[in-house]
Amino acid sequence: MSDTGKRLQKHLLLIIMLIIIYLAIVLAFLLTYGLTKNLGVIPCVFLSFAAGFAVVVLGARGFWRLAETLSERKAVAP
Amino acid sequence: MTFMLALTWASLSFLLTYFLMPLGIKLLKSRGWTGVDVHKPVKVECAESGGLIILLALSLSFLLMFLAGFLDRPGVGACLTIVSAGLVGFLDDMFTLRQRNKVLLMMLAGLPLALCYAGAGSIRLPLVGSMELGAFYYMLAIIMAVNVASNLTNMLAGFNGLEAGFAAVACCFLSIVSLTRGEWSAAFISLASLGALLAFLRYNWYPAKVFPGDSGTLMFGAIIASAAVLGGEEFLAVSLMIPAVFDFVLKMQHGKPFAQRRIYGDTRVNEAGVLSPPGYAAFSHAFMKVAPTSERRLVLLILLSEALIGVLALIMMLLLGGW
Numbered sequence: 590m591s592d593t594g595k596r597l598q599k600h601l602l603l604i605i606m607l608i609i610i611y612l613a614i615v616l617a618f619l620l621t622y623g624l625t626k627n628l629g630v631i632p633c634v635f636l637s638f639a640a641g642f643a644v645v646v647l648g649a650r651g652f653w654r655l656a657e658t659l660s661e662r663k664a665v666a667p
Numbered sequence: 668m669t670f671m672l673a674l675t676w677a678s679l680s681f682l683l684t685y686f687l688m689p690l691g692i693k694l695l696k697s698r699g700w701t702g703v704d705v706h707k708p709v710k711v712e713c714a715e716s717g718g719l720i721i722l723l724a725l726s727l728s729f730l731l732m733f734l735a736g737f738l739d740r741p742g743v744g745a746c747l748t749i750v751s752a753g754l755v756g757f758l759d760d761m762f763t764l765r766q767r768n769k770v771l772l773m774m775l776a777g778l779p780l781a782l783c784y785a786g787a788g789s790i791r792l793p794l795v796g797s798m799e800l801g802a803f804y805y806m807l808a809i810i811m812a813v814n815v816a817s818n819l820t821n822m823l824a825g826f827n828g829l830e831a832g833f834a835a836v837a838c839c840f841l842s843i844v845s846l847t848r849g850e851w852s853a854a855f856i857s858l859a860s861l862g863a864l865l866a867f868l869r870y871n872w873y874p875a876k877v878f879p880g881d882s883g884t885l886m887f888g889a890i891i892a893s894a895a896v897l898g899g900e901e902f903l904a905v906s907l908m909i910p911a912v913f914d915f916v917l918k919m920q921h922g923k924p925f926a927q928r929r930i931y932g933d934t935r936v937n938e939a940g941v942l943s944p945p946g947y948a949a950f951s952h953a954f955m956k957v958a959p960t961s962e963r964r965l966v967l968l969i970l971l972s973e974a975l976i977g978v979l980a981l982i983m984m985l986l987l988g989g990w
Contacts, residue, residue: 595958600957600960600968607910607913611906622795630800652913652917
C-alpha cells in the first residue's frame with residue numbers, strides 16, 4: 590500500500606473509533622434512562638447525562654490510546 | 668414558498684459577508700488587529716477578529732427578518748443571544764477577558780433565548796421521545812448549552828477553516844432537520860448563519876486571509892446552541908459537538924489544563940507544511956500523531972468526523988424517533 594493509503598487508513602481507524610465511542614455514549618445514555626426513569630425526571634436526566642459523560646471520558650482516553658498505539662507502530666516500522 | 672424564503676435569507680447573509688469581508692480585512696489590518704498564522708512554513712500575518720464582520724452581516728440579516736415579520740418570539744431571543752455572544756467575543760478580542768468573566772458574560776448572552784422559553788420546556792430524544800424538564804431546568808439548560816457550546820467551539824480552534832467549517836457543517840445538519848420539520852424560525856436562523864459561514868470560509872480556508880477571533884468562535888457556538896434549542900434538535904446538536912467535547916475532555920485530563928500551550932508550545936510545522944503535535948493530548952493532535960498531516964488535511968478530517976457523526980445522529984432520529 591502506498592504511503593498516502595497507509596496514512597488514510599490510520600486516520601480512518603481513528604474516525605471509526607470515534608464513531609464507536611459515540612454509539613457507546615448514546616447507548617449508555619439510553620440504557621441509564623431506561624433503568625432510572627421510575628426515579629423521577631430530574632434524577633433520571635441527571636444520571637443519564639452522568640452515564641453518557643462517563644463514557645465520553647473513558648472513550649476520550651481510549652481514543653488517545655489508539656492514537657498513541659498507531660503512532661508507536663509507525664515509529665517501529667522501518 | 669417558505670423554503671424559498673429560507674434560501675433568500677441564506678443568500679442575503681452570504682452576499683453581505685462575502686462583500687463586506689474584504690473591506691473588513693483591510694480595516695482590521697489598518698487598525699493593527701492581526702495575528703501570525705503559526706501553522707505555515709513561512710509565517711504570515713492575517714487579520715484577526717473576522718467574526719466581527721460575520722456579526723455585522725448576521726445582525727443586518729436578523730434585523731431584516733424581524734422587520735419583515737419572519738421571526739417569532741423565541742426566534743428573536745435566539746438572534747439576541749447570537750449577537751450578544753459575538754459581542755462578548757469582541758470584548759474578549761479587545762481586552763482578553765479572564766475565563767471566569769467570559770463564562771459569566773456568556774451566561775448573560777444565553778439569557779434572551781432562555782427567557783423566551785419561560786413556560787415549559789422539553790427536549791426530544793430518539794427512543795425516549797419528549798423528555799419534559801420543567802420550566803426552571805429547561806431555562807438553566809439553555810443558558811448552560813449556550814455557554815458550553817461557545818466555549819467548546821472556542822477550544823477546538825487554531826487551524827485555517829476549522830472553526831467556521833465546524834459551525835457550517837453543524838448549521839447544514841440543523842437546517843435540514845428544521846426545514847423538514849417546518850420549524851421556520853430555526854431554519855431561517857441556521858440557514859442565514861450557514862450562508863454567512865460559507866462566505867467567511869472563502870477567506871478563512873487554507874491559506875487564510877482572516878481569522879475569526881473569539882468574536883467568531885464564541886458566536887459560532889451560540890449559533891449551534893440557539894438553532895438547536897429553537898428547532899428542538901438538542902440530540903443532533905450534542906452529537907455534532909462530540910469532536911469538540913472530546914477535545915475538551917482530552918485537554919482537561921492534563922495536570923495543568925489551561926497552561927498546556929505555555930508549557931509545551933504550539934504545534935510545530937516543517938518546510939513541507941507537515942504538522943507535529945506538542946506533547947499534550949487534544950483531538951486534533953491525535954490525527955497529527957498517527958500519520959504526517961498537513962493543516963488542510965487535518966481540518967478536512969475533523970470536519971469529516973463531525974459530518975459522519977451527524978449522519979449517524981440523523982439515522983438514529985429517523986429510525987428511533989425524535990426527528
